[in-house]
Amino acid sequence: MTIPNTMKAAIVTAYGGPETVEIQSRPVPMPRDDEVLIKVVATTVNSGDVRMRALDAPRGMKTLMRLAIGFFRPRQPIFGAELAGTIVALGPRASRFAIGDSVIAFPGTGLRAHAEYVAVSERKPIVAKPPTLSFEAAAGLCFGGTTALHFINKANLAAGEHVLVIGASGAVGAAIVQLAKRRGAKVSAVSSAANADLVRRLGADAVIDYVTTDYMANFSAYDVIADTVGAIDFQSSLSVLKPRGRYLAISGGVAEMLARPKDGKRPMAGMAAERPEDVAFLAGLAASEEYEIVIDDVFDFDDIAKAHARVDSKRKRGSVVVRVAQ
Ligand SMILES: NC(=O)c1ccc[n+]([C@@H]2O[C@H](COP(=O)([O-])OP(=O)(O)OC[C@H]3O[C@@H](n4cnc5c(N)ncnc54)[C@H](OP(=O)(O)O)[C@@H]3O)[C@@H](O)[C@H]2O)c1
Structure with a gap:
């Protein structure tokens, strides 16, 4: 050519x-x-x-x-x-x-x-x-998928844990919903009503419409909060996280990077890495139709x-x- x-x-x-x-x-x-x-x-x-x-x-x-x-x-x-x-x-x-x-x-x-x-x-x-x-x-x-893998690994998300995904219909959120389900986690997805069917199809166990429902009212409900929107912050996550809970500040800035653990709960922020093995893993899943x-x-x-x-x-x-x- x-x-x-x-x-x-x-x-x-x-x-x-x-x-x-x-x-x-x-x-x-x-x-x-x-x-x-x-x-x-x-x-x-x-x-x-x-x-x-x-x-x-x-x-x-x-x-x-x-x-x-x-x-x-x-x-x-x-x-x-x-x-x-x-x-x-x-x-x-x-x-x-x-x-x-x-x-x-x-x-x-x-x-x-x-x-x-x-x-x-x-x-x-x-x-x-x-x-x-x-x-x-x-x-x-890659962009959403590798970011999701990076933060799920960083949080050491385990089977049976309950994760709240804020912004579940975005590139990163849609990947987190699917990859967290694959790990055996229970997934509650925060999205608008317009995207409820999408996130349910991706595997969410529950969908919370952020326009009509206050998902911050669920005291000590989640092991992990994956916040792709910056809708809340570590301080406000403390009441909804279970003991040893993790708050993933995926769109976070300096404050989230410098935040210290509190009451045994941890903030996690920073840049996701681009790793060839993550790209290969995601390509394999998508090829076998296990990842949308x-x-x-x-x-x-x-x-x-x-x-x-x-x-x-x-x-x-x-x-x-x-x-x-x-
Ligand atoms: N740390 C890192 O290395 C890293 C890497 C990649 C991305 N990021 C960051 O991660 C963030 C997410 O990226 P993205 O590409 O996934 O975003 P995105 O695709 O642009 O997110 C758009 C989605 O967010 C939903 N949304 C908007 N406001 C919402 C709210 N208040 N509650 C719940 N859902 C809401 C929208 O759904 P509705 O229309 O239904 O509201 C829409 O589907 C960005 O800030 C990006 O910069 C960080």
Whole structure:
């Protein structure tokens, strides 16, 4: 296959709304050393992408975020952390994959997947795409799924424990519901009525409509609270957690990271890691239809600003996918 010299890429030109995202022309990267060149078929716009675009940092982290990603505008303007695509060229020391292989890649921020081509080290989390998964579904496998695995493992969630998932219809929440059930936990899912059927289908034992029901009224009810929304905080979780309960501040900021255990109950926060074994585990589950990749909508690449706007709404269900190649 002939690889062009230039490609379309979605460039975030400034911090701000979806209108700051423009499709521009950029050179196609050359795969160096152990890198593979992937032709991107599908990617996602995730909640991390829009937070970076809008400089919407968790509480207390705005200056840190500017230092990390650029003070006045994103230093690296092509976003996109996960993709499904096809290997089209190999660097001189790349040996894990062959040209033509279909793969899922999740090296995390810095991947630059909002482009037609991406060069990435083969040592990063890249796995073969199961043939039964469409490229669109495969693109939505990693962000929510690996975050959910990270926090479930961190909490050491055990069979028989009761977990409350706040934001159960989002990318991370939908994954936590399914993976917690798989561990044998009892799952109560907090969602709006519109998403009750979805979270029930994913395995929730009980669904709590946050519009009509105060889920904070259940004294000492849960072993683990997975808060993907930032709806409560560690202090307020204490009354609803059982002894030795854990509060997972998945969208938390500095305060949650610095919070100390209290009354034998523990707050847990921080960044989830991108691990190849987690990507492979999730791909295996999805291939055998034991894990549902929830897709909110699929946008054309030229409409990627609309995908950003959908994620900004904070109403998406699972992942917002962008189809880059036909
Ligand atoms: N720590 C880490 O390493 C890490 C990694 C990944 C993501 N995150 C963070 O995790 C958070 C969740 O990400 P995500 O992509 O899963 O979010 P998301 O998909 O954008 O969440 C949207 C969902 O949240 C639900 N929701 C909104 N307000 C709610 C409320 N008050 N109560 C219950 N549900 C509510 C919405 O359902 P309704 O329409 O029914 O309300 C919608 O389905 C983000 O803040 C993200 O930055 C952290």
